[in-house]
Amino acid sequence: MIVPLSIVSLLALVCLALLASPYPFLAPGAVLGLVGVAVLYRRPVWGLLGIAALVPFEGLFKDNAFSGTKFLGLALVLILMLQLALRQIPETRLRSNIWRPLVGFMMLYGLSLLLSENMDLSLTHFRDLGVGLVLFVITLLIGRELNLDLFCRVVTLSVATTCVMAMFSARYQEQGRASGLLADPNVFALLIAFTVPLALLLVMRGPSLLHRLFWGGCFILLLGGMTKTESRSGLVVLMLSLMIGLYHYRAQLPRVRPRHLGFAMLGLAILIPVAIAVMPDGYVARIQSLSILSNGARAHQDESLGRRASYIVVGSQMIRENPVLGSGPGTFPLHYAPTGYAKAFSANRKLGDLYRRAHNTYLEIFSEIGIPGGLMFVGMLGLGLYNLWHARRLWLARRDWAQADLLTHLGTSFLSLMLFLMFLSAPNHKLLWIMLALTSVLRYDAEQAPSREARP
Template sequence: MIFPLSIVSLFGLVCLALLASPYPYLAPGAVLGLVGVALLYRKPTWGLLGIAALVPFEGFFKDSSLSGTKFLGASLAVILMLQLAIHQIPSERLRSNIWRYLIWFMVLYLLSVINTDNMGMSMGHLRELSVGLVLFVITLLIGRELNMDLFAKMVTLSVTATCVLAMFSSKYQDQGRAAGLLEDPNAFAMLIAFAVPLALLLVVRSPHFLHRIFWVACCILLLGGMTKTESRSGLVVLFLSLMIGVWHYRAELKRIRPRHLGFAMLGLVIVIPLAIYAMPKGYIERIQSLSILSAGAKSQDQSLGRRASYIVVGSEMIRENPLLGTGPGTFPLHYATTGYAKAFSANRKIGDLYRRAHNTYLEIFSELGIPAGLLFVGMLGLGLYNLVRARRAWMQRRNREQADLLTHLSMSFLSLTLFLMFLSAPNQKYVWIMLALTSVLRLKAEESPLAEAKA
């Protein structure tokens, strides 16, 4: 009990200092902080669930140096380090096969920082990436106790809430496209694509009819939010992940009887016209533009032309610096010096000239070099393999419930990995949380004795 008493003493001193300061009204905040730290100390998984739930709401804190996720993450990091130090958490929890790639990736990353073309940009990139690394370690330490059903509920509800805001308020839209509380509609579409498989899991697992209706409504709102983002990449990624879900539940399709086909056709007759009617005209035009793959400034679709220019610039950066790249975060610096930046700039402002690659893989290969890029891809590939192995282990133990969970988590993680081809988000919090969970869930599945298999 020495550690809790020391924390109480520390907060007591803070309260006294605040009462004697020009800001005595802040003293109750120290008391609330003590309560929060005590809760996190006893239930650290609540902090991780809070971080997952707050990710879609980070836009509320974009002008603040301290957001809710940063506060929870920093508090959890300090608490878990102390619990490791006093052996309340075994150090074996840090065991993960992801480390074999991550350690060498970070070595090459730091070498690239030393060799960077712009130290300021690289240090800013390192600060952003460090948030994901901290979440990776936190998840490894407490992932075993994480209630995955509650994780799915928190993510689904938080993303659905932002979908409601984006669909019914122009304040949360970017030129008519839903962006939620984020600045980029594609980043918002990434959150939706991650949440949809988890929402479908809740529909399948709901024990009561009313609960199932509620989660079905959440699925509809998520799909409506995806439509409102007008994200073509989101539509493609969501379709691929849903096809995986259909394949997983293919055995259930045998239960469909001929008498059910009439209701299914009636549902399609109603749903398809409504979906087409509700789909924004601009979204249909953007989908049709996928057939136009011409590049350059004269492309009929400016967005596709701009993305093609990113590939041209990134490929040139890789050819010039194949081993260590040009330094983390320096892609915008190189892109701004090309004619593409001026050709695709609407108003020639600095923000329009200095553009990121909108492709995490391209950005890492060009900024960090080919070896680091291969290690990053290897990490994500190993994460998917871990989920496949975990699902197989539960299937061998005839635990269908856990196997279904792993299938839906695989769909969500696959959505993130695919979306990284259309978005620059190497520090996306869900990516690092899920990357750690893949190894945790695999170890947990493989350590489960076959004697406990369900009949």
């Protein structure tokens, strides 16, 4: 109890100082901070849940120097450092097979940073990536206390809430496309694609019909939100996730009776026409435009596909010019802006549109950090996916179907993140680094389960 009392004393002094300062109205905030720190000290995992829940609402805090997410992150860092120093958390929790590729990637990243063409851009990129690295360490330390069912509920509710806001309010739309509280509709689509497998898990695990109906409603909201984003990449990733789910539950198909099949066909007969009727015309046109890929993307046929093709051309040239260490983190826009592609796709737009990111995390990493660094990054994500597959195989060998189902849905969500990185520049996405650390935690739990069961 010595540490909590010291924290109370410190914040009490802060409150007294604020009351005596020209800003006494800040004193209640210090009291709330005291309560928050005390709760996080007892339950640090609640802070991790809070960070995951606030990811869809980051747009609310973009103009604030100190947001709720930053408060939770800073408080967790200080609390966990203190608990490590007091040996309340064993250092062995930091062990992970992800460290080897991650350390290799960061070493190459550091060399590329030192030789960067623009140090200011590279330092900004490093600062953003540092947030993900901190979350990776935090999740390793407290991930074993994380209630994964609660994690699924929190993420599903937060993303479904933003879907409601985006579907029924033009304020949360970008040029007619739903973006929620985020700046890019595709980033919003990434969150939805990540959450859909989690929502389906809650539907399957619902303890009662009422629970299953509630989570089924959230699932429908997620599908509606995906439709409003008009994201073609989101639709592709979503369909792949549903196919993985069908393959995983294929053993349960023989349990379907003819009467169940009849109800399913009736539901599809109603759902498909309704979905087509409510689907925006622009989304249908965007989906149909994918047919031109067989003949090559042309800007006059589809500007978005043409622009993405130009990113590949510029990124490939950057890789040829600097294959080992790249041009420096965050420098892709500097190479893209002087090209004719930037001018062609920025007609009648503001000057800032000339400086565009690659909208492909893998292409961006390979072109900015170099081929060795890119391979380390891809290997790191691939190892994370293997961790989930290995853990699922262990649970299946023990005939623990509930844990195997959980690993399948979490693995599908992580795979959705990995696939979406081909359409977005998001190497610092918070959920990516949280899930990357969770893969090590879940594999460790699966491997240690027999010894735990053997304990009296």
